[in-house]
Amino acid sequence: MKKFLLASSMLIASAFGAEAQTINILMESVPDTRYVQEMLPEFKEKTGIDVQLEVVNYAEMHTKLVPQLVAPEGSYDVVIVDFYWVGEFTKAGWLQPLDERIKADNFPVDNYIPSIMELTGRVDGTTLMLPFYNYAMGLTYRKDLLEDLKHQEAFKAKYGRELKVPTEWPEYLDQVKYFSEDAGIEGFKGVVNQGQRPDPISMEWSNYLFANGGRYYDPETWQPTLATPEGIAALTQYRDNIQKYGPIGAANFSFDDAFNVAAQGKAYSYLTFNMFRPVYDDPASSQVVGKMEIAPVPGGGLNGSWGWAIPKSSPDPDAAWEFIKFIESPEIAKKRALLGGAATQKQIYEDPELIEKYSYYPQLGELLAYAQNFPVFTYTPAFVDVLGRELSLAVTDGKDPKEALEQVDKEFAELLRKDGKLQ
Amino acid sequence: MTEIRLANVTKTYAGGQTAVDAVDLTIHDGEFFVLLGPSGCGKSTTLRMIAGLEPISSGDLFIGERRMNEVDPKDRDLAFVFQNYALFPHLTVKGNLTFGMKLRGVPGPEQERRLAEVTVMLGLAPYLDRKPGQLSGGQRQRVALGRALLRDPVAFLLDEPLSNLDAKLRAQMRTELVKLHRRVGRTIIHVTHDQIEAMTMADRICIMHDGKVAQVGAPMEVYRNPADTFVATFTGSPPMNLVQGRLENGAVHFAEATLPLDARTGAGEVTVGFRPEDLSLAALPNRLPIQASVVAVETLGADAILVASLAGGQEIGMRVAADTQLEPGSPVSVHLDPNRLRLFDRQTGKAIARMA
């Protein structure tokens, strides 16, 4: 894919020669990049501007971006920013404000789902990015088992409540326990977790925290609030799910290790990024085609997204804006969603044509509406590292959840102080 | 009485080439026996087969009455001294010397006694705590010999032990080896490519050529009566002069000279051989004069070698007094002692018995 993209972008570049206006963008090799690629001929036709995409792996992106952002004139006209980096990029002042351009062109920014706009759009009242695609987390579960009358009766007899799509967190925990211990399916588990340090465990556990009504910090003071009854409950439940109700090895599972267990039909549920939902229906990588569904995580799952931005080092900011305006226009956003893109605008999830194609779009819209954000500040990645370490120690090494979370709070506070957020 | 006997011993390698070809040898007890030959003649392989380092392809090896072909090297009761000494570089001289005794479980006091004896005999006492890397070539040589002596074997097998030494030291070690042999009285089989070593040390010499035994005999016997032209040229320095001649009418004709033979019949092409010292410039009685012209005089110090050209252009060497002054190109008359003349078959190179 990467080769194909490079080859085709080189072809485009050579076909139009040096006179043509060209903008360069560094992108990650993910499906949404492919959908952007497919829109480029239309953009060229409309504006005459060529777009060259340099596609690399996530691990390379940050190291490639920083030198170009620091330089007075970099080589990228447009950059995409993971919410992880928003704090760092804005603190360093590498991005151009977009408000005047939005106003001048009357760009419909209100289309964006507010939580996503907050994550990779507006920072302290200034619009520095426009959301590109989301990777909010949802609860994927076995619809077929949930609808099985035998299980419905057995579950009700044991737990005294209906077996249905969970809307309350304790309800979900009961289901996990039921499918691990009571459902009588050989080698089947109620949940598969992604317990590897640092991102998988931190991202997944965030859902448990929010579901228990916990939060990372006090929004008024930035005081960390993890070593609270809610946080401790979340970590205890998470540890139990891995150690008691999950498959062995989940304590070191990455995204794909865990997804494969779910896709092989060996677990009832898996909290994962919503963009993996369609993969369950791909017979090439799934044994559970048509059997999995996605729902919002009770209490609101973890949000995640990428944003488009124009760096201050952009050689051609006007052309860059032309591109962002085009690629994020409602019409093109819908086209990308039709190809499979993970949209960030509200109206997409209400579009009849799209709902026709993706039956789970209403749930997805709801999921995004209630998704909650991870702390965004300069040291977000460092914080994830700390959080992942302590969570993993509590899950695998017998560290007391309260002690672990106190340690996180302590180091979180240090990072926030270093960033000037916490006084 | 421990005789070492090789009967029809052959060594053939996996590739098919034969290194030693049907060798028959008997080495007497207590004898200093030298295996002499150019490199690749099979002399080292023969020695290694005796030691048991190379399996024998066919034939039999006896030590005393016992057939040894399949006997483990350590049970043959032989000591081997390697060309590059094969000392253990990480052990001191003492460690090297006592290695074998330790292995065989010789008791400590006995070890010390024998070590002292050998170190005194070889003058190694000052070096006992040194490692081989800190020794000179001669010292290493002595350690290797000492290691062999400490085995107290029925025979010592020496594989070109002097070839890594410089000329002066080599001469010195030759004498030492002979003295040592006299002192211990055991059989020594000594492999060398140096005919001087062979001549000076051996009781008997076996000259090997292309895997075969060319001649076995006492040094002077081999020197005087070489069995073939190979032995003739391989021994002596400068080697025996070989000149083309013809046997006819009871006389041998070569270089416009004719030498009647006492009792000789037959006719044919022969090679005439005589050593450089069998010629003289002076016309001594009963000598055969031959006309030649001077090519060069090579002064050696004690004496000189006159290189002269015979009629027909063949060059010969002749031992002359050191102060001999002759102009190159000038004619000279040389005088051959007819009794020392040897005849070889031109075709086979084998010696022709001259006296009936």
Added chain:
Amino acid sequence: MICVGAATFAAAAPTLRAGPPAVDGQPSPQPEDKLFMTAAIAQRDRWFGFAMTLPGLFALVLVVLFPILFTLWTSTSDFTLLKPSNDAFVGLSHYTQAFATPEFRHALSVTLAFVVAVVILEFLVGFAVALALDKVEHGKAVYYLILLFPLLMNPIVVGLIWKMFLHPTLGIVNYVLSLVGIPPVDWLGVPDNAFWTVVAVDIWHQVSFMIVLLLAGLASLPKEPYEAARLEGAGTIRCFFWITLPLMRPVIVVTLLIRLIFAVKTYDIIYIMTRGGPGQATELVSYYIYRRAFVGLDVSQASAMAVILLLAVLALTAWLHRYMRSLAQ
């Protein structure tokens, strides 16, 4: 090629150390004038040689010395990725901070355990295989090829392959174990298991390095001491302990040294397989320093830790080198 070269160097070391073997008698005296002339030529040759090595020296300074000096400088200032400049001098505070960081100390201890385990086990396995291969007469090239295969693989690929093989429910290893009735093993999800699993994967990947180096060493050993020992009646085991081991000592020391230095830098398989987890069971120091710089953005602090690591490795190398030289005497 590198492997063979290193072994040759090692094998040659004792001889180099001992100097040329002394010949009996004195070195032949050189006439005075000739000596003088030789000295003049030597002087000129030296200058010429120096001039010829200048470009190489310059390149060496540029690629080796400069980054090290820059790291040293950075470790005493406050270079971060947010403020990428070395303009504030903070003395040795990053060094004291490094030792005050429990995670860094923990990473050092895990790394020490990992390096010791990996080097010792790889050496034992590698030496055993090298000894076995040294006796092989036919098809050596085939064995070499098979053995070198893991070594030629990218560590990322090695990590991915083994992570797949060791997947507790979907991997082939636990499947094979289940065929003989062994319950599934949680290779990477339990701290102790994860440590030894990572050690085992590293052995699989790197043991060939030991084999190749040791094999080159064995092949270059002189044959005669073995024949001498055989005549004295030494068996295989005696020969190994009395001859092979002592003769191989310089090669062994160099092999261990090189492997040790590489083991300290182990990073890729940790990144792919465990990210330092579960808990902190596989928190190797190279991976920790990398995160300090590029996740924590704190390049100066990471530089100080890197310098500490460099000094530790340097000290170890110097000690081993001296030990090796002492053996050669």
